Amino acid sequence: MITNIIERGKVKCEQYWPQNLTTESSYDDITVYYVSYEEWADYVVRVFEVTKNGEKRRVRQYHYTAWPDHGVPDTMSPFIAFYKKIKTETYRIDRPLLVHCSTGVGRTGIFIAMSNLLDQAHFHQHIDFYKCVTLMKECRPHIIQTEEEYIFLHHAVNEVLRTSIDFCTPIELDRQLESLTPPDNTEYLSMNGEVVEEYEVISYVELCELLVQSVTKTDKEL
Template sequence: MKATVDDFWLMIWQQRPKAVVMVTNVIEDRKQKCEQYWPDDTSTELRYGDITVSMLSAEEWAEYVVRVLNIEKNGEKRRVRQYHYTAWPDHGVPDSMSPFISFYKKIKTETYRIDGALLVHCSAGVGRTGTFIAMSNLLEQAEMHQQVDFFECVKKMRANRPSMVQTVEQYVFLHCVINEFLATAKYPCAPSDIQTKLANHGEANNTYANMATAEIDEEFLRIGGYVSDHGLDVDEGRKPENSNKNRSMTVLPPSAPPATDKKEKSLRPVISSGNGYINAVMVNAYRKKNQFIATQLPLVNTMTDFWQMIEEYRVSVIVQLDPCKANELFYPPTNDEMPLTFGDFVIVRLTTESTEKLTSIALRVTKSQSSRNIYVLQKTNWSREDETSNAETLSFLEMLEKHQQKTGNHNICVTSLDGACASISHYDLTIKLNEQQIFYKRYSVEETRINIS
């Protein structure tokens, strides 16, 4: 609250918490849930009573932000980290536990050597705050005593602050997130362990290989089971007016929720005709929310919709992992002398650069006298059955990164025949390896599958 921000910062100064954990957004459902108590950028200072607050850095991830704040009082300076979870929905609880678990692990990893308590807050300071604190307490209990007592944990918390873990939905989510954390604790691995695990995976006579195979199979089956339990509503894609817009009726996006539902994950581009349905979904990258669009290769009757989507979502690079079928219209022009027109869009091929396995096509896309360049990156002779070599994959990712930087790091559209086998995680997981030494491969696959059946 605006009237208590000075007191809030005075409490932080006096109590010296190891970090601040924020589990709400400033604005939710068009209502202010929390007063912003930090500067917007590194060039601004804010004063609360006799405490001055400035921001040293802000590190954005897909579901949270980590800010390093400098606070100063009477000439003494201190640093405080703020971990801000931004993906909690306006109503209810998160659909997926993985982002919340990653958020928790980030905090624990970076603060376990620092003395002091965590300062946790949401809006009222009971529901989400209580859920996070209970999660932390129960995970420590599981590690120390090999058992968890949800009832006793929440009861003790409520004895100190009423309404901690405020709703039944939050209490159920607490059970789910603890179960998910404990069941998948063995899945993360260091990058240096992956090669050994994969090398032994195919050696049938090796004892470790059997164990590794079992581990990989168990992990993969758990992903399928988890996503199956989600029960996605895909009825919109099955409607008669939409069925001919899908290459496969087994790979459909979630139905578009009402406009008031902020948890929307489907794409609804405004197109010149039809009802706006397109077989495509947004997928988070490791560092950026909704970085990827996963979709099928466009059909003849969805070409205009496809390019409208590319325009509306400011896609700068299209990654194509399957060739177009021989009897279908090729959505990039086949040569630079024959522009293609789809509705209001005119597509011109500018240049083509090819190697044995990779092709980069520069296009100029024009609509209503407004033009911009888009790159199409194609993997040549790529087989779903055969593993692509590490060298080829890295070359492809380097080309993708180069084009991304050249075009301003806008969204990436990843296409394949059905839109599901498109390996979105290639680029995403490489970023993980570069930035973090713990590798949690299951997270990207699960998040992608949740978005598309």
């Protein structure tokens, strides 16, 4: 879950779990019990027990709470930590994750694309941002809505690949810090420019496909 219940005074998502650990909530023939609650700086992990017609299931919810009202996060570290938390705890589960925000695009698209691309890197030692996002847009238009989101996706994936070590000793940390070089702003700006051009191509292709669908629909009506 990558949205808050209320943002900028507007309800973005209905709360589908109990208000606190001592209560339960019912939705028609579905009852939700609170099992546990774990709060971090930028996200919350909740565990529910869901009952329907006597059948019980455990549901673990990862709720990111630090996404800004507009745009994308200023820093990637909290979102990457959220992503790694989920992947670490679910990699043995042979079932798909359900990802949602408020509209099902934008934030949701970034998380799904990020997961897909990092799996590509792990299993194939190769990633293709353009192909990944284009295929996702064929299934759900506007899944990545803006250039800003597309750039954030690039930098987030790059950051995860560059920082593969999560924990290290003080000595290892000193060695890693010594090996770091100051960021090259020129290279950063150049990368952003290339990413923007790539996203413009994706947006153009998506627009053309929507126009073709519109014309086809009109022809059928005639």
